[in-house]
Structure formats: C-alpha cells, structure tokens
Amino acid sequence: MRKTSKVGEIRLIPITLAEEIVPGASIAGKLVEALRRGRQRFHPGDILVVKHKIVSKAEGRLVDLASIQPSAESVAWAEQYKLDARVIELALRESRSVIRRKNGVLITETQHGFLCANSGIDVSNVDGGNTALLLPEDPDRSAAILRRALKKKTGISVPVIITDSFGRPWREGLAEFAIGIAGMKPLRDDRGRRDPHGYELKASVEAVADELACAAGLVCGKLNRAPACIVRGFRYDPGPGAVRDLLRPAATDLFR
Amino acid sequence: MRKTSKVGEIRLIPITLAEEIVPGASIAGKLVEALRRGRQRFHPGDILVVKHKIVSKAEGRLVDLASIQPSAESVAWAEQYKLDARVIELALRESRSVIRRKNGVLITETQHGFLCANSGIDVSNVDGGNTALLLPEDPDRSAAILRRALKKKTGISVPVIITDSFGRPWREGLAEFAIGIAGMKPLRDDRGRRDPHGYELKASVEAVADELACAAGLVCGKLNRAPACIVRGFRYDPGPGAVRDLLRPAATDLFR
Numbered sequence: 094m095r096k097t098s099k100v101g102e103i104r105l106i107p108i109t110l111a112e113e114i115v116p117g118a119s120i121a122g123k124l125v126e127a128l129r130r131g132r133q134r135f136h137p138g139d140i141l142v143v144k145h146k147i148v149s150k151a152e153g154r155l156v157d158l159a160s161i162q163p164s165a166e167s168v169a170w171a172e173q174y175k176l177d178a179r180v181i182e183l184a185l186r187e188s189r190s191v192i193r194r195k196n197g198v199l200i201t202e203t204q205h206g207f208l209c210a211n212s213g214i215d216v217s218n219v220d221g222g223n224t225a226l227l228l229p230e231d232p233d234r235s236a237a238i239l240r241r242a243l244k245k246k247t248g249i250s251v252p253v254i255i256t257d258s259f260g261r262p263w264r265e266g267l268a269e270f271a272i273g274i275a276g277m278k279p280l281r282d283d284r285g286r287r288d289p290h291g292y293e294l295k296a297s298v299e300a301v302a303d304e305l306a307c308a309a310g311l312v313c314g315k316l317n318r319a320p321a322c323i324v325r326g327f328r329y330d331p332g333p334g335a336v337r338d339l340l341r342p343a344a345t346d347l348f349r
Numbered sequence: 350m351r352k353t354s355k356v357g358e359i360r361l362i363p364i365t366l367a368e369e370i371v372p373g374a375s376i377a378g379k380l381v382e383a384l385r386r387g388r389q390r391f392h393p394g395d396i397l398v399v400k401h402k403i404v405s406k407a408e409g410r411l412v413d414l415a416s417i418q419p420s421a422e423s424v425a426w427a428e429q430y431k432l433d434a435r436v437i438e439l440a441l442r443e444s445r446s447v448i449r450r451k452n453g454v455l456i457t458e459t460q461h462g463f464l465c466a467n468s469g470i471d472v473s474n475v476d477g478g479n480t481a482l483l484l485p486e487d488p489d490r491s492a493a494i495l496r497r498a499l500k501k502k503t504g505i506s507v508p509v510i511i512t513d514s515f516g517r518p519w520r521e522g523l524a525e526f527a528i529g530i531a532g533m534k535p536l537r538d539d540r541g542r543r544d545p546h547g548y549e550l551k552a553s554v555e556a557v558a559d560e561l562a563c564a565a566g567l568v569c570g571k572l573n574r575a576p577a578c579i580v581r582g583f584r585y586d587p588g589p590g591a592v593r594d595l596l597r598p599a600a601t602d603l604f605r
Contacts, residue, residue, distance in 0.1 A: 101575070103361040103568050105582075193603045200603065208519045258555070262518045262604035263464045264526070265597050266536045266556030268563075280522045299514070299566070300522030307524075307563035310555070311583050312359050326361075327567050341521050347449045347456065348518035348604050 103326040106133060107312040107319035114146075114320075116153035121242035123147075124321055133323070135249045140324040141239075142254045142309035145228060145272055146215065147320045148235050154227040156183060158216075170194070180214060183225055187212035192349055203228065206340045207272060208349075209259040228257065232273025233335050240275045252276030252329060256306040262348060269310035271302035271336060278330040279303075279339050300339060301329070359582040362389060363568040363575035370402075370576075372409035377498035379403075380577055389579070391505045396580040397495075398510045398565035401484060401528055402471065403576045404491050410483040412439060414472075426450070436470060439481055443468035448605055459484065462596045463528060464605075465515040484513065488529025489591050496531045508532035508585055512562040518604060525566035527558035527592060534586040535559075535595050556595060557585065 108127050114120065120143070128134055135141075149155075163171070163182035171178035174197030181199060185191070188201035192208055201212045205228065213228040229235040236253040244250050255273035260266075271279060279302035286297075309322045343349055364383050370376065376399070384390055391397075405411075419427070419438035427434035430453030437455060441447070444457035448464055457468045461484065469484040485491040492509040500506050511529035516522075527535060535558035542553075565578045599605055 101363045101365070101568065103564075105359040105361070105564070107358065195603055196601065198603065261556075263597055263602060264556060264559065265595050266554045266559070268556050268559050270520070298522045300517075300520060300524050301567065303520065303522070303524050304563040304566050307560040308359075308361070308567060310560045311557070311564060311580075312357075324567075339521050341519055345452065346519060347451055347454065 101326075103308075103324060105308055105312045106323040106325060107317075108133075108321040108323065109317070109319045110147070110321075111318075114150045116150065116155065118151045119242065120147055120151050121239055121246055125243070125246050135243070135247050135251055135323065136325060137249055138325070138328075139249070139251045140254065140277065140305060140327060140329060141243070141251045142256060142305055142313070142322050142324060143239070144313055144320040145213075145232065145255050145257045146226060148229050148232070148239070148255055148273075149226050152229055152235065154229060156225045156227060158183075158223055158225055173197070177216070177222075180211060180216060180225060183227075184211040184214050187214060187227060205232065205272070206337065207257075207259070207270075209257070213257055213259075213272075228272065229255065233275060233337075234273075236273040236275035250276060251323075252331070252334075254302055254305055254309075256309060258310070269303075269306035271306045271339060274302055274334045274336050276331065276334070277302070278332055278334045279336065281330060301327075302334070302336075302339060357582050359564075359580060361564055361568045362579040362581060363573075364389075364577040364579065365573070365575045366403070366577075367574075370406045372406060372411065374407045375498065376403055376407050377495055377502055381499070381502050391499070391503050391507055391579065392581060393505060394581070394584075395505070395507045396510065396533065396561060396583060396585060397499070397507045398512060398561055398569075398578050398580060399495070400569055400576040401469075401488065401511050401513045402482060404485050404488070404495070404511055404529075405482050408485055408491065410485060412481045412483060414439075414479055414481055429453070433472070433478075436467060436472060436481060439483075440467040440470050443470060443483060461488065461528070462593065463513075463515070463526075465513070469513055469515075469528075484528065485511065489531060489593075490529075492529040492531035506532060507579075508587070508590075510558055510561055510565075512565060514566070525559075525562035527556075527562045527595060530558055530590045530592050532587065532590070533558075534588055534590045535592065537586060557583075558590070558592075558595060 158179040161179040163178035167182040168178045193200040215226040240253045256269045258267040281299045283297035414435040417435040419434035423438040424434040449456040471482040496509045512525045514523040537555045537557045539553035
C-alpha cells in the first residue's frame, strides 16, 4: 500500500476513525491506532491536520443546551430569524465582542480572537441538536499536547494544525481555517526573496497554515469519519508557531 | 441523500514549465509538454489548477506602466505611502468600485466582482517592475478555453480552476482563491444531508474551488517554475460552474 511520492508532490492522506471520540479519549491513541489499521504511519516531515471537533469532544467542550437560559434580547433576536436562542446566548457568552448582528447572522470575535459566526459553536454533529460543541479553550495548547503525545507514541515529531470551517466576507461558502498550531510557522515569509526575474517579492507573506487547513478539508468531509489527515511532502518552516500570528490586529484591520 | 463515501487519498502534482509563458503562447501545449517530460499525464477525474499569471501573460494582459498617466489624486495618495502612482491609477481603472482606501491599502471591487488589493494587478513577477500584469478579462472563459484545448490534445476532460493570491479581512497572510472555473461546481452543497448522527447539516455549503486553490498553492510556489498542478483523487461535482457562484452579492455581504 505504501507508495513513495515523487519529488515536489504533496499527498493528503485521510485518517478514518473507527469510532466516535468521547470526552477524555486520547486522540493521539485513536489516530495512531487508525493509521496502523490502514497500514500507514507518520513519516518525518509529515504534518497532521485535525478538525477541532474531535479535539473539542475529547476535551469535553460540550454544553447541554437545556442548561442555557437565554436573555430576553437573545430570545427576541432568535425568534425573528427562527434560530435557537440558547445557541445565540452561548455564542455571546463565548465572545469577546459582537462584530455584526444582522439578517439573522451573528459574527463575533471569540475569546481566542477568531472572527466567525456564533463564536464557532457547533450543534450539527452532536446528538440530535441538544448539545453544543465549543471550540477548544486554547487550541495552540491542544495542538502542542497532541504533538507531544504523538511524539511519545511514534517517536516522530509532526507539526499539528487544528482547524474549523468559517464563512468568509465577500465569498460564498465555508472554508477551513487554522485555529491552533504547534511545531511549524503558520506564515511563510517570502519578502526580500527574488522571483525568477530577479524582482524582489513584496507582498508575499503566505498563510500556509490556512492553505494546509483547506487542503485537509478536501479529504476530511463532514459526511465521513475522517476528521484528520496527514499532509506529506510540504516543506514547512519548523519552529514555534502560534495561531495569533494569523490574526490581523484590530488596529490594522479595515473590515471590522 | 448520498451514501457516506469511502475517503481516499488526494495527490497534488506540480507541473513545472521549462520556460516563461509569452503573449500568444498555448498554455495547453506547454502543460501537456511539461507533463510528458515528467512522465505524467492527465487521468480521468483529475482537476487542473493554474495560477492566473501564466493565463494573463498568454492572453497578453500586460500594461507598460510608462504609458499610464496617473491623476493628481493617485499621485498624492501614492506619494503619501511610497507607492507607484501608476499602479494605483491602473488599479482604479480596472475597478468597478473602491471598497477601502486607507493606510496605504487600496481594496477595490474589480470589473469581475472580486474584492482584492489593487484590482489584482501584479508587478512582482514581470520584468523588473515596469510592466503590470492584469487579471484575465473573463477568467471563466479562459478556464473553459483551456479545458477545451486540453480535451483536444489529450482526449481527457479536466475541470480547470484559475487562481490568484488575495489578502483576507481579519487574517494575516495571502491565500489562494479561485477566480475562474470550468467543468465543475465551485460549491459543494451538503445542506439537507445527514451527518453520522442523523443530524441534518445546516450551514454546510463548502467553497471547494477555493480549497482546491489553496491546496494547489502549497505546491505552486512563487519561487519555483510550477504555475500549475494536478489535483488527483478529489470527487468533484461535475457540471457547469462559474466563479460568480463564489461571490457573495453586495446586498447580503455584511463587510463592504
């Protein structure tokens, strides 16, 4: 089954889990087990990309929506747009600030600094819509913990990227974004390097962690059991990285 | 409702061109030649992702900056931020409207409807900064023409996605976006399908064309000669697609 990839080629290898992740589960253990079952293993140079859902579930970031008492304001707004007021209330609690609340869309800045709908709260993939799943409390820390656990189990250090699907201004459809990172730099800075014409590259800081997240999104579907994938063949910049590097400070952001 | 599909691996195979693309060149010819040289070929099911630069060059979308007479307003604004007033002037001419002009950043809506810096005009990869490269006039048409030419040369119909690097609100770094498409649907609509818990997916329209663009961005660097790549193994939705499907109408966009 193991193929050697040609020079320059990148492979996106889905990791299919046999069972649901429950609070307290060892994600590293489940991933290594799934790889072994598929006769795969981590290679030096691999990157692991993981959907936050399994991380959040393992960390027990579940909230019983019955326990949420929405404010009158949340109830009124939710009724207007046929939304679940408890989800709106929870989204506000998980937010640092409200960026837009219009046409039934609530865009917040989360405690981590992500700008997204409903503070990234998810009810779609959790038993029947009665439980909400929050983002990990500190996704960089979650990534670092997973990276260390995998090193311990396999002997190999792989960078870890945790992702979520966000909507975007200006564009239709969701795309994947990095929300946590460990072991590599999220931005590739080509400024000062020269292109094949000798012309200095000016605006070439590339958000490779977000591009890796999107690439992984192609193999990690919502309808399958592959919440993670290996990216093999991408030459990343090693070193400490934090998702904060990907977040544009409010002061230089023209679109808040 | 579609059955849960067995997920497979995706390969991103860069196509390295031997020489620079010049106006009038046949991109289809150069790509097929490069594949043959690398002992590769298109397989049924492949997607071709191409950076717009080679398309724009082949289409002769080059402007000699010496021919541009910037307005007094463009000169004043460019001087304030040490920019090239001719590029600013050209960006304004290529735009439908100005979205933001602040802190030395000019975000426009292009004639095509893309929101990006300087109407997507590029001076970095063209001889020494005296020539500007515009986006293709009609990138969907460019993609359709390339798709037809490849079919003629190889007998295989591959969807074609043309890309450019854009900055994003809220996030640091550039990422790749689809700006032209032919032969596949740019959005994957999972609404109404059910996740493994039987819970109906609500907000799951995925911008797969943008995710494919980002994936390709990982193998198509600015510093190498790989302006295109094959994505092999992604199950796309065939059919006519237009980049317009990816553009959020101004009326429903909260961030203009």
